[in-house]
Amino acid sequence: MQDSETRSKPRRSDATRAAILAAARERFAADGYERATIRAIAKDAAIDPSMVMRYYGSKEGLFAAAAEIDLNLPGPMELRMQPADHVGRSLVAHFLDRWERDEVLTALLRVGATNPAGAERMQRILKDQIGPVAAAVCPDPAEAPRRAALVASQVLGMALARFVLRFPLAVEMPREEVIDWLAPTIQRYLTAPNP
Amino acid sequence: MQDSETRSKPRRSDATRAAILAAARERFAADGYERATIRAIAKDAAIDPSMVMRYYGSKEGLFAAAAEIDLNLPGPMELRMQPADHVGRSLVAHFLDRWERDEVLTALLRVGATNPAGAERMQRILKDQIGPVAAAVCPDPAEAPRRAALVASQVLGMALARFVLRFPLAVEMPREEVIDWLAPTIQRYLTAPNP
């Protein structure tokens, strides 16, 4: 075992590690935590199940590694650069982009629904990544957390309908139309005065 | 086996059947499909696991029976009785009520996230129960399905945050405040002109 933080000579096993992680993300996204078996993940990565244990310790450890997520949201400065009434729109577009590109988000959503550890991780993401955005643009900073939660509820709800439950009506709706509908909602949750 | 539709002499086993169903709903709601084991459900109902099989055929059959859901939404006439700009508010209140009272809804949400059969059942509910509401109040009936999907995305998103993931910020938000925030969103999704 070696510190993965410090840059050291690349190991021969790095490729295997990456293959396992990629397969794990795919399986977790498609099947959720319980039905994504280590054996299936190992088969996808074309290695032995025991390697997964060696490199990630346990199934929980593998999931923890696979669910490392950075939403890559704009920082406070970038937020204030654009017109205030445009934040909702650009945020919705960003989320949609993010979700389409990265199956890990779908995986986390699936796992969070049945696994306490997954739910906790989602909570951290809300607090650490969406919270600051709300704090930067909402009128009363004390209200930021609640507004962040509201934003999360609409964004996660659309992600659920579109990428997890795959409601045909939500899947077929063109990206631009989704944005047109959701943007005002997000905008209001962030910046409207208390109703 | 006997037709449960036709009214026949009540069986002695009806109590057991009901106990199993109640325990199943609780477990499915708390743990999701895979982690809610037949053995655990049977123990909760204080009977033998094999009884579950006898009365419901299989685990899937049990879930199908446990997830029979009627959202009890207002009919077209009732909808037109109240002022048109009040529909959003009363709908949100109704959904919140429904979710707080009936753990089956949480169960279905949890199961739908990882189980294809669960997802399909949610889809049917959207189509058969939310769809008509949208059709009754939205300006262009042809658009009703899409608007129903939007409504579902926000309602399910809040249910996810509040009852499944249990984000503290969403859980602690008082019921009335949730309604105040969501009502305008739902109202807009239902009745606003295409954005």
Added chain:
DNA sequence: TATTGTTGCCAACAAGCGTTGACCAACAGG
């Protein structure tokens, strides 16, 4: 009372799971 169906428990099955440790092949440094 004798018979027949219902209700329930018990013990076991086969399959699948996460996880472990022994073992082998290839490489690296001296």
Added chain:
DNA sequence: CCTGTTGGTCAACGCTTGTTGGCAACAATA
């Protein structure tokens, strides 16, 4: 050329799962 480390396979462990069939007690009917 050895020797220790790394990358990897294999076979098995202990356990839990959904599911099944046999068997005893009871109720109902005739």
